[in-house]
Amino acid sequence: MSKSSRRSFIKKNLLSGLFLTSAAPLLSAENALRSKRDIPSLKPYTSDYNNIDWNNVREQFLFAKDYHYLNTGSLGPSPRIVLDTVYETMERLETSTSHGRHEIDETHEKAAKFLNVTADEIAFTRNATEGLNIAARSLRLKPGDEIIISTHEHVGGASPWMALAKDFGAVVKLVDLDFNGEDNLQIIKDAITPKTKVVAFSHITCTTGMKLPAKDIVQLCRSKGIYSCIDGAQSLGMFPIDLRDINPDFYASSGHKWLFGPKGTGVLFINKNIIEHIDPVFAGAYTDSKFDLNTLTMDYRHSAQREEYGTRNTPITLGIGSAIDFINTIGIENVAKRGRELVTHFRKGIANTPEIEILTPESERYSASMLTIRIKGKDNLKLNPILNKEKKLRMRGIYENNINGIRISFAIFNSFQEVDVLVNSLKEIVKK
Template identity: 35%
Template sequence: MKSRRLFFQKLAAGVAIPSLVAFNTSTVNAQRNPIDQTLKGEEFWEGVRKQFPLTDSRIYMNNGTFGPSPRVVLEALQSSFLQTNTSGEYGSTSAEREKLAAFVNIKTAEISLTHNTTEGINIMCWGLPLKAGDEVIITLHEHVGNALPWLNRAKLHGIVLKPFEPMATQSENLDLIKSLVTTKTRVIAIPHVTCTTGLVFPIKEISEFARSRRIFTAIDGAHGAGTFALDLHDLGCDLYASSYHKWVLGPNGTGFLYVREEILDKVQAYQVGAYSDLGWDLYQNPPQFKGYVPTAHRFDYGSQSLPMMRGVVAATDFHLEIGRDKIDTRLRELNQYLFDGLADMSSIVDILSSPEPESRISMITFKPKNMGYQEAETWISKEGFRIRQVPESRLDAIRISTHIYNTKSEIDDFLKAVEKVLG
């Protein structure tokens, strides 16, 4: 008992405890200053970089896998965890849910709080009313989190998957998807941005076409929230699953599912619990279930973590403080800067990402010409970079994903490393 009491005393005092090093108060609060909005250009973004506790000994370029949080998020987590565990009150996430819905311009009734993108995809995959022989259009560039749920339902329920190889431009992909639709097509289940090459699909135009044919649009938005100034009502899709731990820069293990209000009752809830229902009574004969709540909250059954949701809200507030349009523009600027630098190395790399700027926002994938991709990634990483191999979709390539904490000088350093290793 004494050791347990000492543990919590140290935690409250911010003393470093081996298993909680990431939450050491001195680490979280180091160099914590408000963003200076008077700075311009690269100076402004260097100021943004100072908001993150990222190490300076390595340049992080793998945000497509995980987005490190700024200190303001870590502070919100630490504060809320201490408050919750001091008081014993785990609280309600109603206020946080409202703010998170507003962040992507949807009604509070249309958002379900999940743990990651894959959870949201499973809810929409299994919940949509499909039968054997119904067709679902997907890509050959799916993340496992979007591929396996649909493959599993095809195995168990006999739906038919129609995968396609994406084209290079938005107009080509729109035309291709239109050409794949038949009288049996029920769902278009594609990523907003592919995890393989960072290709951006024209979801608004695809959704408009799909609705005219009474086809559901179920979008893997893992790389959409936090990159675009995302407006889901304007985008027009039926369902959109995303996570907060990538581009939103929130805590790991947090996500959301958007279900358009008009189709809510067409998506069956299979996993339910506290807060999913309008009431139930086991004492009646037969026992009674009075139905689902008239919102998407029916899908996020059970207790929610208030500290985690407060961390997510802190992350969205961080985006709003900088300016969402400004972040969108900055991501595209860094992406084009990297693309141009790699394009100048055409003798040693093949760029697999689209040459069309509208079809890119935050990730670029390339393939070494004179070395295996795994060996090349290993040697480039040893130069001081965190990047990602892309064995998916038989690409055997290297993916670079940059966010607002990255700078053009870091991209210059990366390009020098590529030239050194491959040149």
């Protein structure tokens, strides 16, 4: 697409966003959902849930209106405002031939505020996997050091630790989680030995959307001098997260799932209490607090941002900031509440269909906006693409841990009507 036709494409879509939106505004920051240029000073957490116009929220996303996208756990679509930020920043920086590095600091602040930590504890990465690798490699584990992970980890959450076993002789110990959620703290506790150096776990599992008791696990680790690393790929943007309260050593997430940020973005938190005791994985410009080539002197910055060595992709990083603004405009509590309401609607819809098992715990303590089902006696991994093709229902097959399930993500652009389409389609399949 040429520059001018892309401009008119953006303009056209911005305008359709302006004119197609229905009357009820998203309170004070309604314009923030339309164009970066219109963002007033945002008032996070001020939206009254009952006044939110969810159709208006849906209209911010570009994918087809009749496509039932229930796969945010794999990839979150970005709203118009995020794309707008990326396009505009890219053009602006190209016009001024600048890398715009200093502009990223504003996004560090936004991400830090979103997670209730400080900006020097936040580094931007390319994805959750990269953040988890940085965490794993910065600990300099030795042969025989034990790492506890679970059988429910995503390949991106498990491989950084498995690679430490291959490369340095560390020992990975697998624990099998309790699908009901309740026993997971105890399961991890039982696996700890005097050699345990790290517990690495998913905040929300990619397999069944189960929530782990993150704060309790972190406290357990700290009481035993063990590092804690949370894989937050499925939790950032799904519900409010107070990392100061949970207080892990590391939390790594994707920007391109529940946060709806640009693709190829990630957020890494490194607790300021450990930064002095670990080493950067890579070193380069911005890693150092002092650098003198002639005397070969180099001191490291005591900031997570030392992991942002070298030239960075400013447009997509500002896009993360824009995604956080977008969520704050709606209010993260409201986002979480909407997810739960959609989940509840779905659970009610299939309540009298015993052929469909729900593999995810129901209580809010152990789950949030994503769940996994299994239609008994069927190959669910084969059914999933059929639902996509025939009913335009996009979900994720769960092959991990031999679960043979279908994972459903309930995001802010999904509606109760879409959930009904899903319920009816599943009931049709069950009858076949």
